[in-house]
Amino acid sequence: MSRPFPRWLPGLLLTAALPAIAHAQTQTEAPEYGPELQGFDYPYTLKHFAFESQGQSLQMGYMDVAAHGKANGRSVVLMHGKNFCGATWDSSIKALSDAGYRVIAPDQIGFCSSSKPAHYQYTFQQLATNTQQLLKALGIQKATLLGHSTGGMLATRYALQYPEQVEQLALVNPIGLEDWKALGVPYRTVDQWYERELKLSADGIRNYERSTYYGGRWKPEFDRWVDMLAGLNKGPGHTQVAWNSALIYDMIFTQPVYYEFQNLQMPTLLLIGTSDTTAIGSDIAPPEVKAKIGHYDVLGKQVAKLIPRSTLVEFPGMGHAPQMEEPAQFHQALLAWLNKTNPVR
Template sequence: MAGNALADTSSDDAPVYGGELEGFEYPYPVQRFTFQSQQQNLQMAYLDVAPEQPNGRTIVLMHGKNFCAATWQDSIERLTKAGYRVIAPDQIGFCKSSKPQQYQFSFHQLAQNTHQLLQQLDIDNVTVMGHSMGGMLASRYALMYPEQTQQLVLVNPIGLEDWKAKGVPYQSIDDAFAAEKQKTAEAIRSYQQSTYYVGDWKPAYDQWVEMLAGMYAGKDGEIVAWNQALTSDMVFTQPVVHEFEQIQVPTLLLIGEQDNTAIGKALASPEVQDTLGHYDVLGEQAAERIPDATLVEWPELGHSPHIQQPDEFHAALLEGLQSIED
């Protein structure tokens, strides 16, 4: 990859990890799904965690852009305790999965990759739960595979609005790559504190900062940053919000209203910025557009309610999951 070296993160005392998160330990055994896509051999890392007392249902967890399968640790523990089999993949381009030099990233492609994984595991009926970017992916999965989707759960999904249609200017992949290369643990922590946790910070959150910063700081940091730039383009240019009316499955929306996430917000004019990321309104608008939607909101929580307030969040999640009869 041509370009300058990544910014030095040693001042943040961040651990250094490999391009596929080598050195960062996941809470459950990591398995690998190998397959061919776009004329190349790829591997998708995933967690497959079985419950002690199965209830016959499987839930697929789709991570956000700044998250990994490991970030679902608390959710996996609680869901398996409640009887759910949990599949948590790292999507291609992220975390412990392949980082291709060239790949036509699309939510359709990532949904198809995930569907192939589930076929390999002989699973044909799932609840799909997505957080942040994973909410866009989970929505696309439910649109593509309604017969195999029992329920859709969206946790502070991004893409509840079309940023480019609202006036956010396009950022080229090259410019996005240059910005990605400047990321440090300090910058990641500052962003997460203000957006994910409403200004609060707990020591437990540091591991997720180190997870990301460690990949950027490692020897494969350039390809990590390049894949982040490619997927940023996917997120910006492929809105799913215009198809919410076509979602055919029961949908549970779990929204922290203090979230203000909007891709490209910093590039927009102050007037446009003022119109973006109002999750207290966006959640209600999404619930109105999705035909069979249930909305749960937390006025005091941010982008990651499942991490910020796990007891309250998972109580609402399990109640919403149980509302769907087998």
């Protein structure tokens, strides 16, 4: 049975991690957005960085927000998760800018407002290289990285690849705190991921995120982000979006960073919502495997012991995105650590 996949496909999407979305039978009406999230309002001016990669002309959407008030001369780069975008950092951008930081929030290739090419070898090393090229073009030589979910895996890889350019590393409920394939989660082919992604609906996304990300709770402000993801997936570029999403899931599953946490040398902060149960492939894992993966109340403590200069801050009862669930509490903890570990410039 052949896969209905077009040979074209310019464009992209990268964000946190959505291990197994339950697809609801009914679909709530949601807006439709273009293949590069055209029509969706970003909280700050959206710019585009054009560059060459793997023989293709690509572009990354990004926000570059100056410090509000007295600038401290430091920059923070925000790395979104699989089912998120640079835009989902809106409250964090404001908090960091108000505290004097320049904030860069890119959409990775394959995600949101960025290109989604028909053919691309997705690796965390490639995405780190893309981001480093963006920062170089913006004149940023050193920065603090803040990565959420899949963005936590990317931020870890970036810090390992460019350690001299990373002053501090902060990881918010990063996925990759365990190696799912080594623990017995079955492999999905890219074609299987693609067929699964074609079926995404707003109701399915909302139900999955409510149960897995927010411990069964929901706030009205979360609906904007469901509409963002659902609108991208049901818009005119839905096959491009689904195909790139499938390639990205394969990257996440097959390229663990778990074994290299011990090599991180910069001050590292783990910000962990303890009720998070995110685990790639948990929906198809055997019961005995599913029962032992995705326990962030345990994973945060375990990985904190692996990272030499780590600090662990837990948010009891919070889910996969504490920066969105309780922004004030989250940013208080983040800014306190950033100030405490402020590198000598």
